[in-house]
Each structure stands twice: as structure tokens, then as C-alpha cells.
Amino acid sequence: MTPRHGSSRSLLKTRAVRADAALGTNGHRRVAALKRYSPTGIASRAGRRRFPLAAPSWPENVPRPAPDHDLGVDYDTTWSRKYPVRLARAMVLDNVTRPLARVIASPLIRGDEYLTDVGAPVIFAANHTSHIDTPLLMSCLPLRFRHRTVVAAAADYFFDRRWKAGFFAFSLAAIPIERNKVNRRSAQLATDLVADGWNLIIFPEGGRSPDGWGQTFRGGAAYLSVKTNRPVVPVHLEGTGNVLPKGSKGIRRTRTTVTFGAPLWPEEGEDARRFGLRIESAVATLADETITDWWTARKRAVMGTTPPLQGPDVARWRRSWALPETTPTHSGSDGIEWPRRSD
């Protein structure tokens, strides 16, 4: 396993070699990359898929059909915030979800000290690569946030069936958000809840990463922050794509890192678009910190050389090839665990 700390150079080197391969400057790697892309390889994966025996998966770039009338953004989640339901959810979260998350994802929590002095409610804006992101982040929140947090969830995906809507509203306190177009109802619900003292987890990318790289942030988190005048806490989730990547049906045990950043407040006169760019930049810096170190990441942030979350703008297979190593370790060279794990 690649050492987590003291090895940033080797990680960077690995990344550089992969980037070279992606750009075609390393012939050997390029051949390997083409093999990865080859139709044979792709065809061989078909064996794992069981369509048409199983239901087909839905292409990522095809919008799902409008859900039933009282589903989707019209689904009423008020019941899921009533006290008995919250109590039940808290029990599940603390006694089932958190232990499971620790076993499966072994989260290393960094930067939670930033949350010490910030008052609720806050908006947590995180990158998104896996379905495990939400329960993992929920379970990593400090106690004073954990049980009064709702999650902005795609109305077309999590609320398109009654059983799904009920399940996610209960287990994650999910609220339906329209992600494909501006919807007054879903925006107002989120605003009202934040104004009412609920913390909000939102994934500004609008959906899970299709290829491991991030996607451009949308303006939802910034808009809500400006509208409610509450801070946004940037969060970076590292390694969750290895646990349950998009398109995968199985869970793999691996280690993950949850990095909280300093709360961001909208500045005087700053509009949601510009604030949104700042949030994205802050998450990108946290991502950089995960694969390098805090100091390097800070310097690159100041110089404006932080690698973008979206990765290189090249062909798909080359983007895939240029992905950084994402298997962090949590122990230093002396074997002492640092930073501390979640309690």
C-alpha cells in the first residue's frame, strides 16, 4: 500500500506519469491505455452485467422521465422531520450507519476543528462520487450537527418511486431537489429549512461523478447561503469512489478521508455565481490537500495552480488514466495514527 504521508512526491510522480500517458508522451503507457479503452475490454465487462436478465441501467446523460405527481419535487417530506421520526433516524444513524461506515469506509476526519466555532445552521457543500458519500458524511458530522441535518437529494432519482422517497426521507432526512432546472418549490423548501435552523448537506455537482473526476459546481449551495446568510462549509470526500463507484453494484472496503474546510461566508455584494466559484475552489484545495499536504495545497491555492476538480479536458479514457491514486493510508511513518480518527 502506498504510504499516506511523506510520500507526496511519489504520488505526484505517479500522477505525472499517468498524465504523460494520457497525453501520449509515454508510448508504453499509451499502449496500455488503449488496451484499457479497447472494445474487447469493454465487451468483456458485459459478462458482469446481466441485462437483459436484470433491469437495464439508466444512461447518465439521459434525463429520467417526470415522476408521478406527488413524487419528485412534489413529495412532502414534512413527516420525516417530526420528532419521533428524528429519534428513530438518530438511533439508526448512530447504531447502524456510523458503525457500518467505520467498517466499510474507515473515515479519516480532517479539519473538523473548523466546525468548533461555527454556529448552526450551516450548509455543507461536498464533492460527490458515490452513494456512500451521504451516509458517510452524515456519520462524520459532529454530534451537534448530525441529528439536525437534511440532505438535498435529486428529486428525479431518489424520489421517483414511493418506496425510495420514503426510505431516503427517513434514513437520510433527504429532501427533493430539482437538479435539471430551476424549481421554485425545491429551492424554497431548502431555504425555509435552513432558515428554520436545519443544517443542509448539498452536493453542488448535481450528481455523482461519472468517471472519478469532479464536475462543475452548480450554484445551489451559494444561492442558499446568500439567501439565508449562513456559511458554507466546503467538504472533500476522498476514496468513496473506491467503496461504491457509480455503476458498481458491490461495496469494497477501503479507507476514506473526509476533509472539512474553513466556513465560507458570502462577501458583501458577492453574487451567488462568484460565491459558487469560491466554494468550488475551496473544495478543489481540500482535494489537493488530500493528495499532497496542507501547505502545498495552500501555496498552490494562492498561486492559482490548484488542479481543477474536473481533471484534464481530454478524451474520456485519458481522463480515467490521469486519475490520481485514491487509496489513502491513515498512519504516519512512526505508525502512530494521526490525525485522530472520529470518535
Place this chain on the structure above:
Amino acid sequence: MSPRPGFVLEVDRSTPPTLYWHGERFRMERLPEGSRVIYAPEPLDPLTDPSAAIRHALRHPLGDKDPLPALLHPGMKLTIAFDDISLPLPPMERPDIRQLVIEQVLDMAAEAGVDDVELIVALALHRRMTEPELRHALGDRIYDAFAPNGLLTQHDAEDPDALVHLGLTDQGEDVEINKRAAESDLLVYVNINLVAMDGGHKSVATGLASYKSLRHHHNPQTMQQSRSFMDQHKSELHSANWRMGKLIADSGVNVFQIETNLNNDAFPPAFNFLQKREWEWGVKDRLAYLGASKALDRTPAKYARQIFHSVKAPHRMTSVQAGEVEAVHAVTTDNVWKQQGVVVEGQTDILSMGLPYISPYNVNSILNPILVACLGLGYFFNMYRGKPLVREGGVVIMSHPTPWEFNPVHHPSYIDFFEQVLSETTDPIEIAKGFEESFATDPWYIHLYRTGHAYHGVHPFYMWYWCAHALQHLGAVIIVGGDPAAVHRLGFRVASTMADALEMANDIVGTSPTLTHIHTPPIFMSDVQ
């Protein structure tokens, strides 16, 4: 819910495998990420009352034409010509659209007291239809009223006594058409428009013409200059037919054109999965697919073919228009585009297609290797407007078993063409120069065409000419799962799997090619921007 327009899918990791026709079977192929799959628009809503719509069209003609009842009078000679077995595909469920239209025309003729009425199947050089096929197209009522009295005939392009030479166009093209049709006081042509090439002046100028006339536009040069022959504004085939059509009109032939549009509902509910986007397949679709594909895999090709040829399409009429040829055809063509048009951004390096068991020239027969080539390179390749879907020097990958198998009754000259001509050369121009005339004038082929159910001796040449534009344009053609001997005879390459075909294509178009798959059925036209 209104029918959805066509759709271009970009394949990603969540995209399920894509369904391919493979002759009488199906294949599932997982396409590389980033590939495009083009899906046809959904079937348009049919006319709620087709009979009323037909009546309305006949009484309210388009262009400079009187209503049909006003053109009918006692003592006149009326001829009704109609499209043959090649349309629609698959043959539609009863009642066939021709029956619906012709019954109304005959009702009006009867009301007007017209006695001299004759029906002609506009065969051109196609095979004669059988009695069951005619009964299916026309209905028993019409067949029993006309056929026993010799008033239902099939156009004979080799009967000198049944043809009349109307003259030469300004380009020196002979116009020789059916004598009965030309000498009638009124020629009513009943057309079914399935693709944009059909209809217009082509109905009479091709459907009722002789070899002497057809050879002027059924040749490799015309096909290579038609970009494509499905786009009338860039089709030399269209231009030639229009020149001939004008000469026919100037010769005094009074044509009342009736054109109909069908929706693209091509298969009955048991085969719904064929026309659905794979990610929308429900449990029924998956079960139907699994049942059909597993059963077909275990059924000999001969019987699988019979099963498929017994399938009748639930096509429904979406519009009908009548009157002056060009005015009618303009509306028809617009309607074809409304049903079939799909806007596609940019060309592709590799175009893939799954070929079915049927083409216009093998209804109730075998899709022999020449027809495989014609269906893929003649039809599917040319279903574009603007520019071809595949770039110049690109590759077409077709999926079809391509058996070395022919129907000796329907396609006798195809056998000799395949054995004698393609073994010498596959160049359409060389073929036209060196071999066409001997096949076209061969007395045995002419005899079989006139008395049996054989396509004309020159017909396989036309099928090959249909491919001329694609052969000139493409860098290679690969057939997945084809019979190697037959595929090599066609001058194409053979691959055992789609993955192999893509690897082979990489040698021609580079290692990072773009791939576009045209998902049929149903057919559609790509408007390539």
C-alpha cells in the same frame, strides 16, 4: 403523451448493451463509452378516421388539379396503378393502405359511371406479386372483382406491345412507360411513402417504366452523384425522374397522384422491445427479448425466416394527400421528415448498423449477400441529409450472417451475378460497362421475369449500383458474423465479433475513432449538421 422525437444517445458506463439486428437473430453489443446511438422518433399518432381523410384528400386535391370526382365521367379510360410488394416494410396488417385508397377511388368511379377501369401493379423490374400478396394488398373485394376478368395486371417492362415511347428528355433520356397507363384518360397512382426517395414523379417514371427508360438513372454515375438519393435536393436520381415526369405530363398523361404517409410502428406488440430504447425496457420487454432471442438461436434460419416474414406491421396512416404530383410530393416529403428526421451533430469515423431479415427486394424471400450490401450501403448509408453520417474514408460495420444463399425463384440472376460478376470485379462502373447489357437482355432472365416471380436480369446490378456512393465514400466495410466466403466475394471484410470489427476499423480510421450506431427498427433519416 405526444411521441418523442429522435434521440442521439452518448454511451456512458451506465448505458446498457445495445440491441442489434442480425438477420433473423439479435445481438447485444456493449459499445465503447463516448459512442453515439441514434434512435428514431416514436411513431406519430395515426389518423383517427383514415377513410374520411382519404375522401377529403380526393375531394380537395393539392396543386393544379380538379377533385377526383370531377375528373371521372362515363366512357373514360381509368387506370389505377399502385406500389408493389416492396412497400411497406414489413408488409402491413390488413387492411393495407392500398386497399383503403383504391376502394375509395373505385367507389367514386362507380358513382361516376366509369366502366373501363384497370389496375396495374407498378412493378418496374421487380418480381410479379403472387395472388396471396395481391389479395393482402388490395383486399379480397377488389381482387375478386378485377383479377378474374384480367383487369388486374402487373406491369411488364419487357412486353413491347404494352409499352409506349413518349420521347426523350432534354438530357436525351428515353421515356418509355406502360401503354395502358399512358393512354388512359386518367392515371391514378396510389403510393405508399416509407422513405423520402419514394413517390413523386418516380412513381410513374420508374414504377411503370421499361429497362430502356430505367437505365438512364439506375446506373453507378447517377448513384455516385446523388448525395444522397434520399435527399431530393441533392439527388440525381430524383432529378432524372423529375425530367421524365415533366415529359410524361407534357405528353398528355393525366396523373392524379395519391400519396400516403405511414407512421414507423413497424412491429407488433410482441416485438415492442425492438423499437424501444434499451434502458426503458420493462419486464415484459426483457422477457419478450429473451424468449425471442433464445428461441431464434435454436431455430434453423429457414424457419426463423418464415416466422419473421409472417410478421405483419401495425403501420398506421398519418396523412394522405392527392392531386398534382409535385404539390402532393412536397407535402409527403415534409411528412416523411416529421416522422423520420433526426438531427445529428457531425460525422463519425465508424458507422455501425444491425441489418434485419428484410429489404424492399426480398419480401417472403432470402436476404442474399447482394441484398445485404444493398440494404446496408444502399439504404441505411444513404438515409441522410446534408452529409453522410460517416466521414469520407470511414468504416461501416454491419451485423448480419450474410449467408451464401439465394432464392432461385425470386433472384435467379443474382446467383449468376454473384458467381460470375463479383468474382471478376466489385467496381460498379466496370460492372456496368462489362456485364450489364448481357444480363439485361438475357432471354432466360426475361422469360422468368415475365412469366414467373423473378426479378429482372439486371436487378442485381441495380442493387450493386445502389451501393456505389457508399463504396466510393468509405475506407472499408466490415460485416460482423458474416459468412467469410460470401463477405469476401462482396469485397468486404468479415469479423466474428463487434470487438474484432472495431479493432479492424482502428487500422483504417485510427486508434481513437468515433463510433455511431444507427438503432433500427424503425428506420429514420439523419439530418447531419
